[in-house]
Amino acid sequence: MMRIFVTIAFSFLYGSAVAAELIAIPLKADGLHDTSNPAYELLQEPAEALSLLPVDQNGKTDWVRSIQNGYIQPRTGLTGKEAMKELELEIVMKNTASMPHVMFSHSVHTQWLTCSSCHSRIFLPQIGANFITEKRIKAGEYCGVCHGKVAFSTEQCERCHTVTNEITGLR
Ligand code: HEC
Numbered sequence: 001m002m003r004i005f006v007t008i009a010f011s012f013l014y015g016s017a018v019a020a021e022l023i024a025i026p027l028k029a030d031g032l033h034d035t036s037n038p039a040y041e042l043l044q045e046p047a048e049a050l051s052l053l054p055v056d057q058n059g060k061t062d063w064v065r066s067i068q069n070g071y072i073q074p075r076t077g078l079t080g081k082e083a084m085k086e087l088e089l090e091i092v093m094k095n096t097a098s099m100p101h102v103m104f105s106h107s108v109h110t111q112w113l114t115c116s117s118c119h120s121r122i123f124l125p126q127i128g129a130n131f132i133t134e135k136r137i138k139a140g141e142y143c144g145v146c147h148g149k150v151a152f153s154t155e156q157c158e159r160c161h162t163v164t165n166e167i168t169g170l171r
Pocket residue numbers: 092093094095096097098099102130131132133134135137143144147153154155156157158159160161
């Protein structure tokens with residue numbers, strides 16, 4: 001359990017988007033671990049730990065399914081005794097041109113993050129108050145502060161654009 005935790009914490013830090021590639025690198029080749037440290041022997045190979053977790057449409061680790069299905073249980077804070085404040089508030093974002101609309105789920109995000117991770121530095125907490133464009137996401141703003149870094153890649157359009165667009169009928 002401990003060993004899995006160490007690896008998951010590591011891959012979460014470096015992000016699931018890059019994790020899949022990073023993670024395929026054996027510990028001794030990643031340039032981060034000191035192989036001469038006696039504790040090195042205790043570490044689990046990332047590929048072995050990740051092989052137990054569900055994957056998304058692109059074959060990358062699906063962290064949301066991993067937490068929902070109880071495969072992982074990230075610490076709630078430094079001590080592990082802090083309470084998580086989850087919020088059930090789903091927002092459909094419709095400024096998507098001809099693409100399917102975007103579902104933003106607070107509950108998915110507040111299983112990992114606290115309100116101040118996003119409010120109000122990244123998003124004003126008011127529906128429609130943020131002018132989000134794909135270009136700005138790719139430039140690392142808004143959703144792109146995390147997606148493409150510590151959460152799945154901004155190239156995985158279909159994981160965000162999931163809601164039928166009534167005008168184009170695309171899904
Ligand atoms: C991390 C989530 C996420 C991913 C991944 C994502 N988008 Fe978006 N996209 C959004 C959000 C949020 C908006 C803004 C919606 C709003 O403000 O109503 C948006 C808006 C858009 C828009 C309309 C605004 C504009 O800038 O033209 C287009 C087109 C678009 N996305 C295309 C794409 C394509 C193509 C991909 C894949 C290469 C993609 N998106 C991946 C979240 C995402």
